[in-house]
Amino acid sequence: MKRKLDENNEPVLAETPSTGETAGAATTFRDLGLEDPRLLQAVASQGFEKPTLVQSKAIPLVLDGHDVLAKAKTGSGKTAAYVLPLLQAILRRKKTSSESYIAALIVVPTRELADQVAKSIDSFSAFAAKEIQTVKLSDKVSDAVQKALLSNTPDIVVATPSRAWKCIESGALSVEKLTHLVLDEADLLLQYGYNEDLQSITGSIPKNIQTTLMSATLTTEVDTLKGTFCRSPTVLDLEEPDAEGEGVRQFVVKCAEDEKFLLTYVCFKMGLIKGKSIIFVSDVDRSYRLKLFLDQFGIRSTILNAELPLNSRLHTIEEFNRNVYDIIIASDENEAIGDEDSLEATTVQDGAGEEKCDSKKAKGKNTDEVPPKKKRKSSRRDKEYGAARGIDFSEVACVINFDLPTSSKSYTHRVGRTARAGRSGLALSFVIPKEKFRKHLPTSIATAENDEKVLDKIVKQQSKKGKEIKPYLFDMKQVEAFRYRMNDALRAVTKVAIREARTRELRQELLKSEKLKRHFEENPAELSHLVRHDGELRAARTQPHLRHVPDYLLPAEGRKGLTSQNVGFVPFRKPGDGKGKRGKSFKGRGKKFGGRKADPLKSFKGRPKGK
Numbered sequence: 001m002k003r004k005l006d007e008n009n010e011p012v013l014a015e016t017p018s019t020g021e022t023a024g025a026a027t028t029f030r031d032l033g034l035e036d037p038r039l040l041q042a043v044a045s046q047g048f049e050k051p052t053l054v055q056s057k058a059i060p061l062v063l064d065g066h067d068v069l070a071k072a073k074t075g076s077g078k079t080a081a082y083v084l085p086l087l088q089a090i091l092r093r094k095k096t097s098s099e100s101y102i103a104a105l106i107v108v109p110t111r112e113l114a115d116q117v118a119k120s121i122d123s124f125s126a127f128a129a130k131e132i133q134t135v136k137l138s139d140k141v142s143d144a145v146q147k148a149l150l151s152n153t154p155d156i157v158v159a160t161p162s163r164a165w166k167c168i169e170s171g172a173l174s175v176e177k178l179t180h181l182v183l184d185e186a187d188l189l190l191q192y193g194y195n196e197d198l199q200s201i202t203g204s205i206p207k208n209i210q211t212t213l214m215s216a217t218l219t220t221e222v223d224t225l226k227g228t229f230c231r232s233p234t235v236l237d238l239e240e241p242d243a244e245g246e247g248v249r250q251f252v253v254k255c256a257e258d259e260k261f262l263l264t265y266v267c268f269k270m271g272l273i274k275g276k277s278i279i280f281v282s283d284v285d286r287s288y289r290l291k292l293f294l295d296q297f298g299i300r301s302t303i304l305n306a307e308l309p310l311n312s313r314l315h316t317i318e319e320f321n322r323n324v325y326d327i328i329i330a331s332d333e334n335e336a337i338g339d340e341d342s343l344e345a346t347t348v349q350d351g352a353g354e355e356k357c358d359s360k361k362a363k364g365k366n367t368d369e370v371p372p373k374k375k376r377k378s379s380r381r382d383k384e385y386g387a388a389r390g391i392d393f394s395e396v397a398c399v400i401n402f403d404l405p406t407s408s409k410s411y412t413h414r415v416g417r418t419a420r421a422g423r424s425g426l427a428l429s430f431v432i433p434k435e436k437f438r439k440h441l442p443t444s445i446a447t448a449e450n451d452e453k454v455l456d457k458i459v460k461q462q463s464k465k466g467k468e469i470k471p472y473l474f475d476m477k478q479v480e481a482f483r484y485r486m487n488d489a490l491r492a493v494t495k496v497a498i499r500e501a502r503t504r505e506l507r508q509e510l511l512k513s514e515k516l517k518r519h520f521e522e523n524p525a526e527l528s529h530l531v532r533h534d535g536e537l538r539a540a541r542t543q544p545h546l547r548h549v550p551d552y553l554l555p556a557e558g559r560k561g562l563t564s565q566n567v568g569f570v571p572f573r574k575p576g577d578g579k580g581k582r583g584k585s586f587k588g589r590g591k592k593f594g595g596r597k598a599d600p601l602k603s604f605k606g607r608p609k610g611k
């Protein structure tokens with residue numbers, strides 16, 4: 001282990017184990033100082049055999065009372081790295097003291113993440129449930145309800161900075177005796193425009209409390225937060241190489257705007273991408289456009305965006321994680337906020353609502369020649385929404401950047417939704433090259449003009465991590481036969497159809513959200529398939545024939561066995577992995593996945609889905 005000091009004379013532990021060396025190979029959670037049997041039991045019941053690198057480095061330091069700033073890659077287990085020592089500290093204190101007070105405040109950038117962290121705490125404290133009370137302040141509940149929740153003096157509060165500050169300011173959240181503060185996804189907190197709330201929080205919490213900062217990247221924002229909140233923290237800068245066969249395989253396809261639709265259609269209809277996928281698009285309209293397009297081919301998908309009610313969003317994520325849905329189309333419209341390297345950083349952020357945006361930060365950092373573009377005004381948009389960031393979508397085989405993000409940092413966060421916890425995954429990014437860029441493209445993807453510049457940045461950033469993004473030269477001749485159908489389907493997705501679908505979906509989701517809220521209030525422990533979020537939306541015309549792929553459309557070579565690039569399908573679930581309904585139906589088919597033979601892009605033996 002290298003011990004050095006950073007420019008502020010703070011200890012930095014830079015860890016780069018050699019390839020093959022797994023994190024904390026010789027350690028167990030007990031060896032790290034986690035001694036409470038209830039926590040060890042919870043860890044075991046989650047199937048965690050060994051700590052990950054960030055856990056093995058951070059847990060002993062946090063247990064020892066140090067402030068810690070840990071940078072570790074997405075999906076490397078940062079949540080447990082701060083939750084476990086925090087729970088141990090609270091449980092230890094409770095052995096000798098019956099005094100109850102709010103001991104820890106965990107601050108996260110999005111409501112989705114608040115929900116996830118609270119659930120994670122519940123599962124780690126499952127065997128000490130009577131002793132640990134957690135309150136999450138992300139729901140849109142009335143101030144009175146929040147006050148009532150907080151009046152029970154929970155041990156831990158999880159909140160976005162704005163919620164936390166609102167409750168501190170109103171006196172509902174008492175932080176006088178706080179001993180621990182955690183800033184999770186620290187690199188995103190300032191990007192989301194929370195600096196005023198964070199400043200207010202820092203002025204109201206006791207000095208000298210123990211602080212932990214967790215981040216996927218080390219940025220100037222993280223440095224600012226470190227200076228504000230930490231007392232000479234130990235900085236863990238952890239680079240963990242992927243073990244053999246793990247990690248994300250990254251590919252880029254250069255294509256025109258309409259070819260993005262064509263390739264997505266072919267990939268899913270022909271089963272070239274197997275397993276669960278998240279498709280990122282740049283804004284809400286794009287998500288409906290793509291969904292309406294795919295619906296016509298019988299390819300079911302569900303939508304996540306900032307204007308859907310929180311309950312629906314959380315339910316969608318939960319159901320996706322239980323394998324009820326295979327494809328999420330997520331609009332990532334918050335992605336450019338304040339990103340320093342974003343080619344859209346000049347965008348004027350808008351939207352009414354309670355959350356403030358750091359417009360000073362969002363303005364003018366970038367000297368690139370790209371003119372600022374105004375985003376669609378939407379008062380419904382939730383500034384605390386974030387699908388790309390921090391959410392632990394489980395078993396995502398493939399991330400598709402249908403629209404490339406505008407910064408390499410966003411790329412890291414999006415791609416980090418696959419290949420989590422040592423698994424493997426695939427990232428496929430569509431890039432519109434200059435020569436295929438057309439001025440009449442939808443304004444929402446006008447930034448596509450810069451796709452190649454952004455790609456350069458992404459490639460550089462990934463190569464610093466020793467990762468390669470390979471070009472994927474899709475043989476367009478092989479999919480040419482599908483172009484007519486693609487055009488047919490795309491024509492039916494008119495602006496009016498999108499607007500109607502968007503309004504209808506929102507109305508329905510609001511109703512479902514109410515239903516969900518009532519249901520979960522009455523059955524808090526139940527995770528039921530109460531409502532589905534992947535129902536079909538109506539395009540302008542119904543064209544039932546599009547659902548089927550006649551044989552004459554299959555490429556001639558394909559029927560014999562098309563050879564293709566080295567983009568393979570992504571291993572799906574291991575045999576017997578599936579727990580949910582879908583999981584069961586895949587049982588026994590597991591053996592097929594993983595072998596070379598099963599790679600449809602190598603063999604093109606895949607039959608169209610739905611035939």
Ligand SMILES: Nc1ncnc2c1ncn2[C@@H]1O[C@H](COP(=O)(O)OP(=O)(O)OP(=O)(O)O)[C@@H](O)[C@H]1O
Nearest residue numbers: 048050051052074075076077078079216390392421
């Ligand atoms: N020691 C472990 N062994 C096995 N799985 C683990 C271990 N620690 C965490 N995991 C699993 O790894 C996944 C990712 O963990 P987590 O969400 O904490 O990652 P993260 O580093 O916070 O990612 P991000 O930066 O994207 O938020 C979770 O599904 C979690 O259950």
